Amino acid sequence: MTEQNIHGYRVADVPVRGGSMRCGIWGPQDPAAPVVLAVHGVTASHKAWGLLAQALPEVRIIAPDLRGRGRSNTLPGPYGMASHASDLAAVLQAFDVETAVVAGHSMGAFVSVVLAHRYPSLVRSLVLIDGGLPLQVPAGLSDEEVIAAVLGPAAERLGSRYESREAYRSLWRQHPAFARNWNLLVEEYVDYDLTAGEGGLRPATCYAAMAEDTTDLNRGTALPEALGALAVPGLLLRAPRGLLDEPNGLYSPLHVRSWEDKLDWLTVQDVPEVNHYTILMDSPGAGVVAGAVAGALAAAGPVASGEAGQ
Structure with missing residues (x-):
């Protein structure tokens, strides 16, 4: 494993199936420091978590580039929530983390739910940021129609060159x-998202990974199996505005409240005046996320862990 220190931010490459997974790490290397595993969205990267790291400097935040994204974009399929959960378990084990609070944004929230189900000893509690519950899409849509309905321009961007x-x-x-x-932070996130490709610069996310993951969220079994079987507490932070800042968010209030009534482990909190992105990547949303993560850490109590590469 390699690691580079850059003004308190460092990167590490963790062995996983098919190669190495790039992880960004912020915060102290003290084994006694609290640990958060931070899991990004479907076309994002670990750079989405910079504001959380700024707000919680005493917390060690471990944030991987998921398989098919960022500097992990050459890792092969299969993708899907179970595959990502297996990768995340390998990341925690590589860093000698016995158990962690797990925060997931968008698709990362779905992956976090499946991780908590399949590897319950590794997860102390969940902070789900505008994701983690079944998507609200009309029945009968094809896989490509689901991608267009849920992601729209975010999916189209992956095929463009710059x-x-x-x-x-x-x-x-x-x-x-x-x-x-x-x-x-957004500028740094955007710059990191580019990689060299035929015909010019292109977004780092692999289209096949995005497509397979979106299909898995809509038709796969890992998420529904996990939702009904979790034994750890989870807080869902809902953004009232959507991916394009439209007034209808990814989830309607009625949808999330109905799931809160069904799931004993779930609590829902609305975050006013944010969209699907700014709930994590701008104020005031990032402050609410930081407060939720700090609260989850405080409720979970101290657990010692190691640091990969030491």
């Missing part, structure tokens, strides 16, 4: 979710 980093930044600056919420 002549420069500035051209890609310009695209994101005009994105409805960020037009009024641009910050240095």
